[in-house]
Amino acid sequence: MDATEASCVKAVATALAYMPGFGNDFETEALPGALPRGQNSPQKCNYGLYAEQLSGSPFTAPRGTNERSWLYRIRPSVRHTRRFSNASYPFWKSAPCLEDHSLPLGQLRWDPIPSPATGTDFLSGIRTMTTAGDVLSQAGMAAHAYAINDDMVDDYFFNADGELLIVPQLGAICVFTEMGVIEVEPAEICLIPRGMMMRVSRIGDEPEARGYICENYGAKFTMPERGPIGANCLANARDFKTPVAAFEDKETTCRVHVKWCGRFYTTEIGHSPLDVVAWHGNYTPFKYDLRTFSPVGAILFDHPDPSIFTVLTAPSGEDGTANVDFVIFPPRWLVAEHTFRPPWYHRNIMSEFMGLIHGQYDAKEKGFVPGGMSLHNMMLPHGPDASGFLKASNMELAPVKLDHTMAFMFETRFPQQLTKYAAELETLQDDYISCWDGLERRFDGTPGIK
Numbered sequence: 001m002d003a004t005e006a007s008c009v010k011a012v013a014t015a016l017a018y019m020p021g022f023g024n025d026f027e028t029e030a031l032p033g034a035l036p037r038g039q040n041s042p043q044k045c046n047y048g049l050y051a052e053q054l055s056g057s058p059f060t061a062p063r064g065t066n067e068r069s070w071l072y073r074i075r076p077s078v079r080h081t082r083r084f085s086n087a088s089y090p091f092w093k094s095a096p097c098l099e100d101h102s103l104p105l106g107q108l109r110w111d112p113i114p115s116p117a118t119g120t121d122f123l124s125g126i127r128t129m130t131t132a133g134d135v136l137s138q139a140g141m142a143a144h145a146y147a148i149n150d151d152m153v154d155d156y157f158f159n160a161d162g163e164l165l166i167v168p169q170l171g172a173i174c175v176f177t178e179m180g181v182i183e184v185e186p187a188e189i190c191l192i193p194r195g196m197m198m199r200v201s202r203i204g205d206e207p208e209a210r211g212y213i214c215e216n217y218g219a220k221f222t223m224p225e226r227g228p229i230g231a232n233c234l235a236n237a238r239d240f241k242t243p244v245a246a247f248e249d250k251e252t253t254c255r256v257h258v259k260w261c262g263r264f265y266t267t268e269i270g271h272s273p274l275d276v277v278a279w280h281g282n283y284t285p286f287k288y289d290l291r292t293f294s295p296v297g298a299i300l301f302d303h304p305d306p307s308i309f310t311v312l313t314a315p316s317g318e319d320g321t322a323n324v325d326f327v328i329f330p331p332r333w334l335v336a337e338h339t340f341r342p343p344w345y346h347r348n349i350m351s352e353f354m355g356l357i358h359g360q361y362d363a364k365e366k367g368f369v370p371g372g373m374s375l376h377n378m379m380l381p382h383g384p385d386a387s388g389f390l391k392a393s394n395m396e397l398a399p400v401k402l403d404h405t406m407a408f409m410f411e412t413r414f415p416q417q418l419t420k421y422a423a424e425l426e427t428l429q430d431d432y433i434s435c436w437d438g439l440e441r442r443f444d445g446t447p448g449i450k
């Protein structure tokens, strides 16, 4: 099947459409009257559908964090799994993952991962770079890169270990979920909740699709508090888009793959598990266009911490200490006076995994390329490279538009452990540490601007 034929939209009984809002209580039906009125669980559902609840939080979670949806489907989910057999996706790792490799501690950077072998779909195309925390205690995350050149057609997947925040970097993909179809392209993201059935195919002209994934084992991503910023800016709720109901009515041999507590399992069934005709609730997948993020920053001098660019945050239970923050570095005006404008030098108790979707990141003059990655782990110093420092220290401080750029960061409270794959990857840059070599001593004991 080529990429064009793989467009999910052709296979569904409803048009591709989205409903705006973050965490709303949505309702949608792909066939008229499929959604029960006034109750969740009628004695008999219209069209002969089965009613089923999918809970993303404990039943007893406080109202503000209580998430569940009611699905009305051709078969209940118990018919979407049969006896499981063990499966293996050896490059998809889960925390704790303390693999044996000889790479010492250090600030690290990679060029894009190599192209995959022919016939690599989303499941087989995921390469874990780092893991953090512990999947068994639902804390921490994994940072993955993916590169795919094939589509999931009769293969389906759900991840019981965490939600997937997918960040395309090259090529658009279609994620057909139980609750509708999401098409997402570079500079957009999508989030697939824990436990949600899905399949992924490529769309558009690119034979290969690439990107990054944050697998969040912990509490769900939500929008950060804005504090004194007020009720607007940063990510706005209306720019999050949840798909309308869509389903496959397919009675062919299909395989369902499951990731559960770091291990993989497969089961075979005789139909598509994407059979939800209508649903209502607030446990949903969504997409978001990073270009709609309204950045807030310095308008006189200095600049805020990069947390000012947080799109989504997954809390850890400790105030202000995220299990994971998803932070972007979008196009913006730089106007600060008498200020070193790039991100400053620093060390951090948090651990920072960065990727670049397109353009150039302002703290690095060269070497950090789109599709590449960097890792600045807990308490390891980092900051602008030598040429970036010189340029920013000597530039005329007129207003400058930092344009055509989109970098991001998965920042977690837990140290990120390298996988053996990442440690031995051929695209690991041996000389990254030398990007700071040119930062010579400038101090000579005499006062004055040097």
Ligand SMILES: [Fe+2]
Residues within 6 Å of the ligand: 346, 348, 352, 376, 382
């Ligand atoms: Fe940093």
